[in-house]
Amino acid sequence: MARTKQIYDESKIQILQGLEAVRKRPGMYIGSTDSKGLHQLLWEIIDNSIDEVLSGFGDQIKVIIHKGNSVEVIDNGRGIPIGMHKSGVPTPQVVFCTLHAGGKFDTSSGYKVSGGLHGVGSSVVNALSEFVEVNIQRDGKIYFQKYEKGGSVINKPKILGDSRKTGTSVHFKPDPSIFSSTVIDYKLCYQRLKESAYLVKNLKIELFDERTNETETFVFQNGIAEYIDDLNSNKDPIHDAIYLEGTNLGIQVECALQYCNKFYSENLLSYVNNIRTRDGGTHETGFRSALTKAFNDYARMKGFLKDKDPNLEGTDVREGLSAILSIRIGEDKLQFEGQTKNKLGTADAKFAVEAIVFEKLKFFLAEKGEIANSLVNNAIRAAKAREAARRAREEVRMIKQKVVKTANLAGKLAPVQNKNPKVNELFIVEEAVPNKAETVAFRQFYL
Ligand code: 1YM
Numbered sequence: 024m025a026r027t028k029q030i031y032d033e034s035k036i037q038i039l040q041g042l043e044a045v046r047k048r049p050g051m052y053i054g055s056t057d058s059k060g061l062h063q064l065l066w067e068i069i070d071n072s073i074d075e076v077l078s079g080f081g082d083q084i085k086v087i088i089h090k091g092n093s094v095e096v097i098d099n100g101r102g103i104p105i106g107m108h109k110s111g112v113p114t115p116q117v118v119f120c121t122l123h124a125g126g127k128f129d130t131s132s133g134y135k136v137s138g139g140l141h142g143v144g145s146s147v148v149n150a151l152s153e154f155v156e157v158n159i160q161r162d163g164k165i166y167f168q169k170y171e172k173g174g175s176v177i178n179k180p181k182i183l184g185d186s187r188k189t190g191t192s193v194h195f196k197p198d199p200s201i202f203s204s205t206v207i208d209y210k211l212c213y214q215r216l217k218e219s220a221y222l223v224k225n226l227k228i229e230l231f232d233e234r235t236n237e238t239e240t241f242v243f244q245n246g247i248a249e250y251i252d253d254l255n256s257n258k259d260p261i262h263d264a265i266y267l268e269g270t271n272l273g274i275q276v277e278c279a280l281q282y283c284n285k286f287y288s289e290n291l292l293s294y295v296n297n298i299r300t301r302d303g304g305t306h307e308t309g310f311r312s313a314l315t316k317a318f319n320d321y322a323r324m325k326g327f328l329k330d331k332d333p334n335l336e337g338t339d340v341r342e343g344l345s346a347i348l349s350i351r352i353g354e355d356k357l358q359f360e361g362q363t364k365n366k367l368g369t370a371d372a373k374f375a376v377e378a379i380v381f382e383k384l385k386f387f388l389a390e391k392g393e394i395a396n397s398l399v400n401n402a403i404r405a406a407k408a409r410e411a412a413r414r415a416r417e418e419v420r421m422i423k424q425k426v427v428k429t430a431n432l433a434g435k436l437a438p439v440q441n442k443n444p445k446v447n448e449l450f451i452v453e454e455a456v457p458n459k460a461e462t463v464a465f466r467q468f469y470l
Contacts, residue, residue, distance in 0.1 A: 041122040042174035045150035049201055052147045061202045062211055064151060067144030068096045068193050073219060073297060075100030076226050077351065081190065085229045086216060088207045092234075093154075093196035102161030102189045105180060113168070113180050115157055119149045120174050145193070149174045151201050158183075158192040173198065209237055217241050221250035222297050222349055247279040247347045254290070255345050258283035261401075262394045265387055269379035272371045275351040276379045278310065282343045282398055289341040294349040295357070295367050304360065304367030309376030310348050315340050317384040322399045339405040350376065 049056050053063040065086075072084045081100035088094055104114045112120075122143050149155045149170050159166040165186045169177040197205045209232045216239075220228045224246030231238045243249045248264040261282045268277045293300045293307050300306070318340040322328040328335070350372060360368040388395035 042120060042150035045147050046173050049151055056202050058204050061197050061205060064148045064197055065094055067148050070144060072096055072098035073223060076223055082225060083227045086212060088232045088234060090233050092205050092207050093194060094207055095192060095194040097192040099190040102159040103191050105159055105161055105166050115159060115168050115180055116176060119145050119155060119170055122146050148195055151198055153196040153198045156194040160186040160188045160190050213239060219297060221247055222294060247277055247349055250347055251279040251281045251345055255281055255283050258285045267380055267383035269383060271375035271378050273353060274372055274375040276376050277349045278380055280344060280346040283345060287343050290345040292347045296351055300365055300367050302361050302366035305369055305373040306348060306350050306367050306376045309373035310380055311337050313377045313380035317381050317388060318399060318402055321388045321395055327399050327403060335402050335406050339402045342405040
């Protein structure tokens with residue numbers, strides 16, 4: 024047997040063993056085998072296309088839901104490298120049939136920045152699919168390779184023809200013996216793809232559902248600034264979205280913020296590598312701290328706050344605020360915390376976000392005096408309201424304490440029965456002669 028053939032066969036056996044592990048415990052790789060897990064397969068493939076866009080190659084992604092609930096993702100990036108990997112296996116086959124420990128392998132120049140399974144996504148999809156068909160346009164040719172039944176290689180990559188374009192298309196059908204449902208949810212795809220298009224500005228994402236002929240195209244030139252406009256459309260925004268961006272400690276930071284008149288509660292959506300961080304983390308901490316600091320500095324510099332005045336607190340400057348914070352961070356620096364791993368733990372993210380948001384917001388406030396003044400006035404109003412509420416709470420606490428202390432009424436007061444403040448009564452019971460109940464006198468107060 025030729026040496027190369029032997030290596031090829033050995034690799035193939037190893038490959039199948041790897042993918043078998045995924046089929047045995049799919050939950051370990053995609054969380055669950057319900058509809059959420061099913062769609063996770065699709066997000067994994069889309070993430071690879073988004074990574075390619077974020078690396079600077081390609082600007083279009085097309086997602087087609089086919090009639091039998093198979094799905095196809097097409098991008099116009101460089102195309103997966105087609106050459107032979109050092110293990111003696113064609114590179115696409117390594118991508119789709121090997122579980123890597125993490126990160127991309129030798130051919131990789133950059134780092135994976137979108138979410139997902141850190142380089143093993145394509146092989147997990149293959150392991151859990153009835154079939155995967157890969158089309159690669161690269162080096163002037165169209166290459167095709169197919170895998171079936173959880174990753175068995177059907178053919179070596181073959182040339183289908185010539186092409187001047189570049190890109191990758193992955194068509195797969197989730198395995199019904201693994202998933203409780205294999206129905207692809209158009210609405211879910213719509214939402215996810217729209218969110219991705221907001222997060223990667225100028226990326227055109229098309230969605231087409233062959234089952235219903237529904238279709239949609241997303242492209243947002245102004246990215247998350249448009250996202251915030253969309254979220255706040257019914258909240259009466261006070262100003263155009265403020266957009267801040269920069270890179271620090273190798274972390275890309277983007278942020279859009281807008282204050283609104285309606286709905287006072289703060290609304291901060293944060294993302295790390297396009298994945299929502301529902302439980303926040305270090306990036307959010309950095310953002311909040313920068314916001315408070317920038318507003319306080321401005322308020323003091325412009326005389327809104329005098330030396331004797333206390334600083335504005337975080338809650339004051341966040342009243343009525345909607346913000347989107349999106350950061351991109353190399354896999355080597357990624358650390359998640361908490362039970363659901365939805366909380367960013369990377370310490371550098373706090374410093375990077377804090378530095379960029381503070382510096383750029385300071386600049387914005389200095390430039391746009393009119394908006395800045397009205398936002399600072401709102402924050403000062405919030406601080407005053409907070410202080411008034413605190414004083415009122417304190418007063419009530421003091422009165423309660425006083426009443427209990429002076430009358431020592433413990434055990435002698437009962438909660439009021441009537442909720443109407445006009446008819447609430449306080450009975451003070453005086454015992455004229457100690458221990459003689461019949462001599463008890465009542466004094467009635469209207470409160
Ligand atoms: C529809 C899914 O997978 N696109 C895609 C994947 C890769 C590349 C381009 C790519 C990456 C690199 C160099 C690199 C991948 N390549 C690899 C590996 N779309 C989809 N588009 N050239 C092309 O990272 O250096 C894994 S994914 F490892 F082979 F380089």
